[in-house]
Amino acid sequence: MTSSSAMENIYPYQNEPIWSRSEKTFARKAFDAALGRELHEVIQEAKKMASQIQQSSDLWELEHYLTERRKQIDRTYDYRYSQLTLVFGKLLCESRLGEEGLRGLRENKLKSIRSYAKFLAEMDAA
Amino acid sequence: MTSSSAMENIYPYQNEPIWSRSEKTFARKAFDAALGRELHEVIQEAKKMASQIQQSSDLWELEHYLTERRKQIDRTYDYRYSQLTLVFGKLLCESRLGEEGLRGLRENKLKSIRSYAKFLAEMDAA
Numbered sequence: 001m002t003s004s005s006a007m008e009n010i011y012p013y014q015n016e017p018i019w020s021r022s023e024k025t026f027a028r029k030a031f032d033a034a035l036g037r038e039l040h041e042v043i044q045e046a047k048k049m050a051s052q053i054q055q056s057s058d059l060w061e062l063e064h065y066l067t068e069r070r071k072q073i074d075r076t077y078d079y080r081y082s083q084l085t086l087v088f089g090k091l092l093c094e095s096r097l098g099e100e101g102l103r104g105l106r107e108n109k110l111k112s113i114r115s116y117a118k119f120l121a122e123m124d125a126a
Numbered sequence: 127m128t129s130s131s132a133m134e135n136i137y138p139y140q141n142e143p144i145w146s147r148s149e150k151t152f153a154r155k156a157f158d159a160a161l162g163r164e165l166h167e168v169i170q171e172a173k174k175m176a177s178q179i180q181q182s183s184d185l186w187e188l189e190h191y192l193t194e195r196r197k198q199i200d201r202t203y204d205y206r207y208s209q210l211t212l213v214f215g216k217l218l219c220e221s222r223l224g225e226e227g228l229r230g231l232r233e234n235k236l237k238s239i240r241s242y243a244k245f246l247a248e249m250d251a252a
């Protein structure tokens with residue numbers, strides 16, 4: 001029993017923040033909302049591009065656009081708690097999520113998210 | 127000189143039909159027309175699919191459709207004289223080209239084209 005209790009207190013990844021139940025609920029909503037906005041944007045752009053197709057090059061441009069956006073969305077939206085800080089940091093950096101959209105998270109996570117967003121912004125500027 | 131003249135009379139690929147200038151002109155037109163019709167069909171379908179997109183699955187279905195049609199078009203439309211008989215046979219089999227669209231070709235080619243179209247139709251039916 002003693003060893004079992006001791007194990008329960010050891011979080012498997014020491015450096016990763018623990019997500020409380022309310023934070024998980026909040027994170028899921030924020031994640032889904034950002035993904036929904038991004039998908040909506042791609043849908044609108046695809047409809048616009050399709051309506052303007054006149055020749056085959058426009059057609060393959062639409063295909064290329066869709067493939068690139070699908071890959072980028074797949075890479076970005078990784079809902080694993082071990083990745084969420086990075087995901088939200090990226091979304092914050094790209095203005096796909098505002099500070100107000102992160103209000104339900106604890107300060108330790110907000111700090112990491114802002115820090116990663118800042119790092120990405122500096123990388124982009126370099 | 128003698129050997130040079132002799133060489134000129136030897137067609138490099140003995141089993142391939144020689145395309146006369148008028149046949150080449152005709153083949154190019156028939157090829158371009160069939161390709162144009164097929165591209166027009168894909169453009170119309172893409173516009174229709176895009177206009178009906180409601181959710182992300184519809185979006186990726188459009189991408190998949192475009193990728194598959196691009197690959198199929200790339201595979202089909204191979205304008206090499208060594209391949210043209212097969213290309214026209216395939217287009218004839220798929221009703222993308224009618225007999226009247228092949229009228230400018232000589233009988234030896236028409237025979238091969240019809241024969242290949244028949245072979246493909248039998249393969250499909252099997």
